[in-house]
Structures are given as C-alpha cells and as structure tokens.
Amino acid sequence: MKGIRQLAKHLDISIGTVSRALNGRPDVNEETRKRVLAAAEELGYVANQSGRSLRQGTTNVIGLMIESSKETVENSDNFFLGVTGGLQSVLSRHKLDLLMLPCPNDEDPHEYLKRMVARRVVDAMIISATQRVDQRIDLLVKAKIPFVALGRSTSGGSHTWIDLDFEGVAACAVDRLVAKGHRRIAIAAPSNDINLGYIFVDAYRQSLERHGIAYDPSLVIRVKSSEQGGYQAGHEMLRLDSKPTAIILIYELMAIGLYRRMNEAGIIPGRDLAVIGFREEPRGKFLQPSLTCFRMSLRDLGVELAETLLATMPAYAEHYPKGARNTIWPLELVPGESDAFSLNA
Amino acid sequence: MKGIRQLAKHLDISIGTVSRALNGRPDVNEETRKRVLAAAEELGYVANQSGRSLRQGTTNVIGLMIESSKETVENSDNFFLGVTGGLQSVLSRHKLDLLMLPCPNDEDPHEYLKRMVARRVVDAMIISATQRVDQRIDLLVKAKIPFVALGRSTSGGSHTWIDLDFEGVAACAVDRLVAKGHRRIAIAAPSNDINLGYIFVDAYRQSLERHGIAYDPSLVIRVKSSEQGGYQAGHEMLRLDSKPTAIILIYELMAIGLYRRMNEAGIIPGRDLAVIGFREEPRGKFLQPSLTCFRMSLRDLGVELAETLLATMPAYAEHYPKGARNTIWPLELVPGESDAFSLNA
DNA sequence: ACGCTTTCCGGAAACGTTTTAGTATGGCAA
DNA sequence: TTGCCATACTAAAACGTTTCCGGAAAGCGT
Numbered sequence: 001m002k003g004i005r006q007l008a009k010h011l012d013i014s015i016g017t018v019s020r021a022l023n024g025r026p027d028v029n030e031e032t033r034k035r036v037l038a039a040a041e042e043l044g045y046v047a048n049q050s051g052r053s054l055r056q057g058t059t060n061v062i063g064l065m066i067e068s069s070k071e072t073v074e075n076s077d078n079f080f081l082g083v084t085g086g087l088q089s090v091l092s093r094h095k096l097d098l099l100m101l102p103c104p105n106d107e108d109p110h111e112y113l114k115r116m117v118a119r120r121v122v123d124a125m126i127i128s129a130t131q132r133v134d135q136r137i138d139l140l141v142k143a144k145i146p147f148v149a150l151g152r153s154t155s156g157g158s159h160t161w162i163d164l165d166f167e168g169v170a171a172c173a174v175d176r177l178v179a180k181g182h183r184r185i186a187i188a189a190p191s192n193d194i195n196l197g198y199i200f201v202d203a204y205r206q207s208l209e210r211h212g213i214a215y216d217p218s219l220v221i222r223v224k225s226s227e228q229g230g231y232q233a234g235h236e237m238l239r240l241d242s243k244p245t246a247i248i249l250i251y252e253l254m255a256i257g258l259y260r261r262m263n264e265a266g267i268i269p270g271r272d273l274a275v276i277g278f279r280e281e282p283r284g285k286f287l288q289p290s291l292t293c294f295r296m297s298l299r300d301l302g303v304e305l306a307e308t309l310l311a312t313m314p315a316y317a318e319h320y321p322k323g324a325r326n327t328i329w330p331l332e333l334v335p336g337e338s339d340a341f342s343l344n345a
Numbered sequence: 346m347k348g349i350r351q352l353a354k355h356l357d358i359s360i361g362t363v364s365r366a367l368n369g370r371p372d373v374n375e376e377t378r379k380r381v382l383a384a385a386e387e388l389g390y391v392a393n394q395s396g397r398s399l400r401q402g403t404t405n406v407i408g409l410m411i412e413s414s415k416e417t418v419e420n421s422d423n424f425f426l427g428v429t430g431g432l433q434s435v436l437s438r439h440k441l442d443l444l445m446l447p448c449p450n451d452e453d454p455h456e457y458l459k460r461m462v463a464r465r466v467v468d469a470m471i472i473s474a475t476q477r478v479d480q481r482i483d484l485l486v487k488a489k490i491p492f493v494a495l496g497r498s499t500s501g502g503s504h505t506w507i508d509l510d511f512e513g514v515a516a517c518a519v520d521r522l523v524a525k526g527h528r529r530i531a532i533a534a535p536s537n538d539i540n541l542g543y544i545f546v547d548a549y550r551q552s553l554e555r556h557g558i559a560y561d562p563s564l565v566i567r568v569k570s571s572e573q574g575g576y577q578a579g580h581e582m583l584r585l586d587s588k589p590t591a592i593i594l595i596y597e598l599m600a601i602g603l604y605r606r607m608n609e610a611g612i613i614p615g616r617d618l619a620v621i622g623f624r625e626e627p628r629g630k631f632l633q634p635s636l637t638c639f640r641m642s643l644r645d646l647g648v649e650l651a652e653t654l655l656a657t658m659p660a661y662a663e664h665y666p667k668g669a670r671n672t673i674w675p676l677e678l679v680p681g682e683s684d685a686f687s688l689n690a
Numbered sequence: 691a692c693g694c695t696t697t698c699c700g701g702a703a704a705c706g707t708t709t710t711a712g713t714a715t716g717g718c719a720a
Numbered sequence: 721t722t723g724c725c726a727t728a729c730t731a732a733a734a735c736g737t738t739t740c741c742g743g744a745a746a747g748c749g750t
Contacts (some may be wrong), residue, residue, distance in 0.1 A: 053395035098447060
C-alpha cells in the first residue's frame, strides 16, 4: 500500500480528493489543497507514471526518433543535441517529457516505430531523417498519432513537416558565385535517395538555369557526407577536363577534406577556387581561409518543432495558433574568405 | 474493450491464457500458443506498456541521462550517439528499450533525475558527466535503482562506474615525450571541478615525478574544452618565460585552435613543438601534421556499459557474471606526426 | 474402478491512478 | 419549515495487463 493511498491515509482524506488536489481541479478546498501539496512535498510523493498513463490513456511523453547509424554518428555534429535544447524549453512548460528513441541500426526504423506506437509509450512523435517515401509517415497517420517530420516527404498525403531552406541556400550560393563571374560551378552532394541530396541538387539546377547557365551533370559530384567525402570531391574535381572555378559543399565538414586535397594540388581556396559550404558548425571557423557558409539556430529550430507539434495535439492546440502545416526553415549567410576568388575584371 | 480482451474474445479463449501464451509461459499448449501468436500478429496486437508496467512494477526501459548544455553540444562530438549504438545492441537482446533523457539545461540535473525516478519510468539508469561529488549517485543508491555511472565519483560509497583510463593515457603521453628528451611539458586542461580536469592533471603530475621531473604549475594551462580553448592555450603558452617544448591536449578539438595559434607565431607543430592529443575524433585525421592521440571504440564502451548495468540488475544478472564493479576503459595510442619533434641528439 | 499426477485453462485479484457519480453540509430564499 | 443550490468531500469504477489459485480433463499405474 504505497503511493497515493498512503498519502491519503496520512492526511486522513480520501484518495480521490488527494488526486484532485494535486491535479489542480477546482472542486477542492484551498485549505485542503495546501495541506495535500505540503504533505506530498514532505513525503516526496510523485504520481506513478504507469498508473496515471493507464487511467488517462496518455503518457505525457513526446518521442524523438533518431538514428544512430555509423554515418550519423560521425557526421551529424550533434545536430540532435542542439535541437533538443529548444524542444525541451517548450515541452517542459507543459510538463511534457522528451524521449529520444535511437533506432537500433540493425532494426528497420519502420518496425521499430510501429512497436513503440503500439505500446502506447508516447503521445506524439517527432521523426527525423525522412526518406523521399517514408512508411513511418503512413504509419503515424493511420495510428492517429500527432507528429511532425523533420524533413519533407511525399508520403502520407499532407502532413506536418519542417525542413531547411535548401532552395534558398542553393539560390543564394549560386547567385553569389555567378555575381563573381563564375559559370562552371560544381556541387558536392550525397546521392539522390537521400532527400537532402535530391532537393539540394535540384534547387542548384534551377538556380543555374535562372541565370541562363546550362546544367552540367558532370559537375555534380556524389560523395559521402564527410571529410573523406570532401577530399574525394576535390579529387574528382581535379580530374575533370574542364575544371570548375567554384564549388558548393552540402556538408560543412567536407570543407576540411576539400581544403586538404586542394592543398596537395597547390590550389588555394579563396584565391584559385571559390568555395561555399552549407551548414555552419563551430569548428569551421578555424579553417583557413574561413569558410563562407550558412548559419541556423538549432535551438530555435527545436522551439519551432515543438510548437508546431503542440499545435497538432488537441490537448495543447489552444495555446499554439495553427500556423502553416509546412515550414521552410531559413538559414543566414555567413560571409567568409573562401569564396573571395572572383573572375570579374 | 480493446487490447488483450478483444484478442481473447476473438480467439474464444480467456485473457489469462492469451497473456501467458504471449509471454512464453510454460503452462500453455503449444497449439494454442501458435494460434494466439498468429492472431496477435494478424490483428497487430502489442501489449499496452502502461498496463504491463503497472502490473509488473517494471517498465523495461533503461534511462540514459545526458546533458544538453551549450558546451556539451559544441564539444562532445556525438559521443553519446556513438555509445548508444553499443548500448542498443546489448539491451535489445533483452527487449529493453533505451530512453535518452536530456536534462533541460535550466533544470538542476539532480532534481530532474529525482522526478524521473519517482515517476518510476525507468528500471535502471546510466548517468554521465559525473561530478567529483554527485548528488545523483546518492539519490539512486537510496532509491535502490540499479545504475552505472560513466565517470568515477567519490559520492555514494562504492557504486558501479566505468571511466576512461586517464592515468594510462597521461602516463603514455608523458613517457613518450620524455623519451624524446622533453622536460618542459605543458598540459591544456579544463578546470579542476570537472572530474576529467582533476584526474588527468593529477596523473600527469605523477607521471612527471616518476621521471624525476618537478611539477611546474605554470605549465598547467586551464582553458575551455574547445578549439577556442586550444587557441587560447597556445596563446598562454607563448607568453611563458621559459617555453615548453611539448604540450598535451585533453580535448582533441583543442588541436585545431592550437595549430592555428602556432601557425600565426610561425611555429610548426611536429617540428618546433611536440603535440599529443587525447581522444581521437574522425576529423582530427585531417590535421597537418597528423595528430598523435588516443583511440577508443565508442561502440564497445556502450556494450561494456550495458553489460555492467545488466549485471547489477537482479532480473538479468544471471547472464552477466559480475565482473569488477569499477572498470577503467583503455585507450590505444595512435601515432601521428605532431610529436615528431625530438630533443635527442 | 480408483487415486494420483500432469497438463492446460478460466476466473479473479491486483498494480496506482483518475474520474464519475453520489452524498453530506450549510446557506439562502420562499 | 421546506426546497434548492453550491461546496467539498467519499466511494467506487475503470484503465489493460499479469499472475495466483483452483479445477477440469486426461493419462497412468495399481
């Protein structure tokens, strides 16, 4: 006989009243409520989550599904840790807890999510690293679990998602390079099955065409999103017959590898080749020459994610006016020295 | 009337039998068990976690508490994501789920953990970033929650922990430098309240004395664990009257900043100054000259953590022979060019 | 035919909480 | 007085599951 029953007996009060007092229900005398709260504090009572979840059918837990694949671990640069800060700050206001669910890399993400959903351990989900077609989205829609996807997708009809402004970034980078007289602009990107790779390269193509520059597939260098990938991209670039005068990197870390390869070839970024990176990360600042890239606030993104999610949850929607179902998250240009190389007179 | 009851009715069988069939209890006919499993699969039934937790008093969830402070986000280099891979691989064998609990950075970690424990949402805990004295440990001991700490601590009497072999690393680094004739060896470390800073510097001191070299406090440069810290360490070092000929960096990332400062001063690491870093991280390989440092497998550490934890849990201990309660996790030297500078004839 | 064990299953209690429905009390108006 | 409403409480049901207990049926030896 532990838990609320003990607390009730200690106060010589029924457990129903204790429960209502703790949950801030109106029909309880203010005097008694004070006594209850005091006693709970004193005895260190906190409601058992299983009991309350069972009764209410709600767990007060928001799931954040991430993958812990080898690639993610090496490249994502604490992206999630940064985002969780913002998530927490919003969720904790509503006494919601954030549950990071790292999908085992030997398990199918879809199956993993299915099990989690069926067990009813979360009230809502945030999924990340969405694929072009993603079963998980259909699953969540069917199960009627509120969710928001970090990354756009074509699955599941019209669902809520937030994604980075790849189009804007690509356009900005291309515009900037073209303004400096560049016509042969390479791009280093992951393969097309990664959403990012597809969207980014497509935006790059459109931007080029807007400037009347023909899209040349040989300038699209498909490499891993890593320093090694950057090194390899540099290598591939040097082997082209007609060498590009500028290159856009989808992953910031590629810059380290690219610089190294250029260094080996006696090519100095910023002087002989214009380089623009994508997402800023702290250590990029230490590159020489400093990298022109794009900045975003991970924390603010987390806040936006949380608020968007809450807007889709009936119990919380009142506080969060339903904005757009789909949000494009802007990034800000951080000018550096790496794209100083200009072909203009 | 959902859940197991519905399943039972569909099979025209009592719910007790269904439950026993699903949970692999012996006293159920193999024929019926097959029927039950088939029906469960077909109807997509998965036991509600709240119900089962409430009844069993166990949640099948292992909590991993991490901090998402700004500093952690920028410096920890996906340490946790790497470790979770190993954790998962062990835990999933026992149908245990891993719950990452990122402590909001505006909340006291101790209070946060206390609430989580009181709500009975986890069966066991892994805590990280332990302090020299850490309230959380006393809390877990008192609450009788099985746990293992990543990082040693003096709190809570004798509890289970795993920590990196700072002593071994410090000794190896000092030995190596001394063998090359260095006598004035600096060290860049965080402050003493960080466990790591205290232990590492202490081991460094002992190693020096073992070689008959007097410990010189002015050679201990206290800086942030970041590239900026490395830059600053280089700066401080240059201001010393009697300049060191070698330096040990506690954080790998410091090397980037240090190199930059040395570069500015016209000092070439590996030729004019011997540098040894600590924990290897992938992008360190791209430094020039390549950094001598120490390697560990994050995944294996995760496996060790999980197995150690399970050994302390009565329900699982049988499979995991109780080894040492405290483990020192070894690191392996990765020779590079940065400490090539030798004072020997 | 009888008793005994084994095998399998059904009924019901229990886990800790929230919430609904009902009840006692007192104040107030008629 | 009676009736009525508001207040603050109690009692009990319900959430979905596991597990204990008992019992029916079947097998087996005597």
